[in-house]
Amino acid sequence: MEPETLREYVSENRELEKQLTKRNQQYIFDLKKSLNAANLSEEEKTKVLHEMLPVLVKEQKGGRTARQLFGTVSERTEAILSTPETPTESSSxxxxxxxxxxxxxxxxxxxxxxxxxxxxxxxxxxxxxxxxxxxxxxxxxxxxxxxxxxxxxxxxxxxxxxxxxxxxxxxxxxxxxxxxxxxxxxxxxxxxxxxxxxxxxxxxxxxxxxxxxxxxxxxxxxxxxxxxxxxx
Structure with missing residues (x-):
């Protein structure tokens, strides 16, 4: 991923996290800790959250929680780690x-x-x-x-x-x-x-x-x- 794109993802993730309910914020916090413990790279964590957060912000308006959408933190961590990493294309x-x-x-x-x-x-x-x-x-x-x-x-x-x-x-x-x-x-x-x-x-x-x-x-x-x- 290009550095500029990565910075945009990080900025968007921060804004989306501010919109989460307390319960969903705690879920994301625990998920980050779990991914850190699994030694997932910062780039991959950013990409994962960039995929999850828009869905979570949208669905929580209907009362759905992160656990209902993605399973427990351990289940979500396992699913993320078992997904083959998509090679990042270079446009250098x-x-x-x-x-x-x-x-x-x-x-x-x-x-x-x-x-x-x-x-x-x-x-x-x-x-x-x-x-x-x-x-x-x-x-x-x-x-x-x-x-x-x-x-x-x-x-x-x-x-x-x-x-x-x-x-x-x-x-x-x-x-x-x-x-x-x-x-x-x-x-x-x-x-x-x-x-x-x-x-x-x-x-x-x-x-x-x-x-x-x-x-x-x-x-x-x-x-x-x-x-x-x-x-x-």
Whole structure:
């Protein structure tokens, strides 16, 4: 969970707890002690309470108590601890950019390598430096797509912060031209002694390695994909 989101949850939880009846306040107090004794992380406790408190505030108006809704404190603690922890998705700009860069490098490396191996008279268009620059610039462009467009399509997103469509389009057009320009300039200005044309076999190895590293990092840090369709 992002630090800003966690702070919002903590603030909302405090306000909701103030609205509880004395009996329900005692239940939450005892539940916190029980979760502390079970060594549940502060983030997980905050998330658990953020799910429970709105329900409790709403239902207590009809006379229902926390015990009636969630069982005893020990039963609720056991239920919380037995629920598999949902991995927190990372929307770190650096990790998302790296994820996109490795994906583009992997795809183009594999395509260019396979074509060079199996297609007669196939010529490699890009040198190694240009290929890396293309992947890095493209990773940045696709992160911007997420930042200015896709993130606001996800459930729970604050659409009031969404930039005007015309602004997003202008930013994306500018980023796209920078991407194309970086490819062209690196191809033209960097000498072939540095911007070497690799054997197709090496391109396949680089492409496969990029895909493998991306797969590991995505699993390790649960990185949100800029290129994936927003989940509904």
């Amino acid at each position: 700009p650096l990790l998302m950019w790296l994820d996109n860069t490795l994906l583009i490098l992997g795809i183009f490396g594999l395509i260019m390598g396979v074509m060079g191996i199996f297609v007669e008279d196939s010529t490699q268009v890009y040198g190694l430096i240009t290929l890396i620059v293309m992947a890095m610039a493209g990773g940045w462009v696709f992160y911007l797509m997420y930042k200015y467009m896709y993130q606001y399509e996800h459930p729970g997103a604050d659409k009031s912060k969404r930039p005007k469509m015309w602004k997003s389009i202008l930013i994306m057009m500018g980023a796209f031209f920078v991407w194309v320009g970086s490819i062209a300039l690196s191809s033209m200005l960097i000498p072939t002694s540095i911007n070497v044309i690799l054997d197709p076999v090496y391109l396949v190895i680089i492409g496969a390695a990029a895909v493998g590293v991306r797969f590991y990092l995505k699993k390790r840090y649960n990185i949100i994909g800029s290129l994936s369709a927003p989940r509904r």
